[in-house]
Amino acid sequence: MQTIALDDYNIYVGEIWEALQAFLDDCTYSQYFILVDENTKAHCLPLIHKYSSLKEATIIEIQSGEIHKNIHTCSFIWKALMEAKADRKALVINLGGGVIGDMGGFCASTYKRGIDFIQIPTTLLSDVDSSIGGKLGIDFAEVKNSVGVFNNPQAVFIDPIFLKTLPVRELRSGLAEIIKHGLIADATLWEKLKSIENLETVDWTSLLVPSLEIKKKVVEEDPFEYNIRKALNFGHTVGHAIESWALNSPDPLLHGEAIAAGMICETYLSTKILDLPNESAEEVSAYILKIYGKYLLQNEYFEDYLRLMKNDKKNENGQLNFTMLSNIGEAVINQSCESPLVKESLNYYIEL
Template identity: 45%
Template sequence: MKSAPIHFGYIAPILDQYLKENSFSSILFLVDENTHVHCLPILLADLDNLTTYEILEIDAGEENKTIETVNNLWLSLAELGADRNTLVINVGGGVLTDMGGFMASTFKRGIKFINIPTTLLSQVDASVGGKNGIDLEGMKNMVGTFTQPEMVLIDPKFLKTLEQRQIKSGLAEMLKHGLIQDRDHWDNLVQLLAHNAEDLAPFIMDSIEIKKQVVETDPLEKGLRKILNFGHTIGHAIESESLETEFPLLHGEAIVIGMIIEAFLAEQKGILSTEDREEICDGFASLYALSTIDLNLFPQLLTWMKHDKKNEKNAINFSLVNKIGACSYNVVCNEDEIKTAFISFNHWIG
């Protein structure tokens, strides 16, 4: 499965030319309440070859990444008379592009779609790989497809619409790319004096290329692609649990905690040196406010981990860095090892 073309920079002329060269029976934009106001008008203002279109709006947030939301979207597509020659253009963050891709790839057994990721997280992570899906009762990305969009259009100017917290959430995935595959990328990001949209923009394509190379080697996640899940076995559990609270964590915030705890886990198992583990911890500590994990939550967090997609034969599988810039996958860890890593994390936080 070849990766979709990815265009970076001023994207309107590319989309405009595509619409000119292709005849669709209808065009639908999928947005949330934020991108409807802050991003879609910017895009539409520069499209000369778009005359008729419909807009579907969903509520933003991971808690809305459900079959109920997608079912309502399918019904809307049917009511609007969408057919197999309809084009869907997803304009939003990773939750929206994941859901929009799933909606399109399943409606009438598949209609074409384009992704326009508007958050840093979605630009460096959800933009590459053809994964589409929804959560199932809080379990992350349990239902979905591998379907490539027609293209991915990335315009860094959309990052100017984001709060700093969203920028830092996306930065987490960029740092992960460095940890699993490219030492220089990690060093460059950690050493930046500022971590805002302008300073990070030059490194976006570096992150995209790292992920793209991994995905093209293993498009269906049978082997190497699993390294992209570093930090996600524990991070997804923390994220899922936090969605039940008044102040849920953003995806990247949970993944940072997951990467640190999994670095302790790798050190325990003799995979990662103490020196590299300390550097990883210090790097994240310089960028993120961190707090201890309530160990009373560990049984529930463990339950979330047991639902992770990487697991096989009732064993919890991890992807763990073995040095900064390299990662192993299919590393089985038992409950005692995982809990010890949580305790080490709390002790390190102090």
């Protein structure tokens, strides 16, 4: 097991059970609550029961899925805490993916003006992305993550054991954020990623640690996303538009699948705006296509994609805002480009 120390809390990565037990033994919480959904209740809770002293904790179960990341589910969680007479010394344990982590952290941070919580992420995406960085919240009025707070957990416990039951499509989707971390900040991580042959036999700890180190560095330098944290948006300007468009199509995409396509387009833009070598763009495209295959982008919908990009909250002064690559492992934030070039990048993807 490895420990990554942040300013306010530790992240434990690997076999977490000793560290989790040591944390629990050190605490004097009045009550323990574990937030799960039906999948993490079936697959992850038994491991918690087996390897920790949390056998008596109160379980709060919600339904899985982004559509439940809303105020109604928060209401349900706050009520469950209240009915169990949780006081300000209670601990909430978020056992699940990004939906559980974001919403459970938000509910804990607002219940009685804030009680402690820990994150035990169980998806690859939540391991490397949502469990670190302090962003908590829910979707509201059809806008993703529009209500929330910045707040940190007491600790994060990341164990790849949970990934064994995660559907491989979810695993592949989460991998996109690790690819992103390599491309924006760590060429060595990128090289390691290139050697992956089979997602089901990967030694995850060796990828999780460098990936988390990158996110740690970025969020500690710029916790509220005024500047360098924007580097984490690489692939997301085009990727979010593809994701939003696909949401209403017969063929919806998981977040990471859309971001993977977005990274190809934005790598192409990087060759035009920042002189990223063409060979690097070809290398990135070939790797991403090998893992994700090709999503059917259609020329006739380019205007839709652009409209979606222009509505994105990342833009300032009506300009499309991108993070681009000057090299593999080096990102430059606050890049902009005109619509025809963005369309060209979508065409580049189509013609690959």
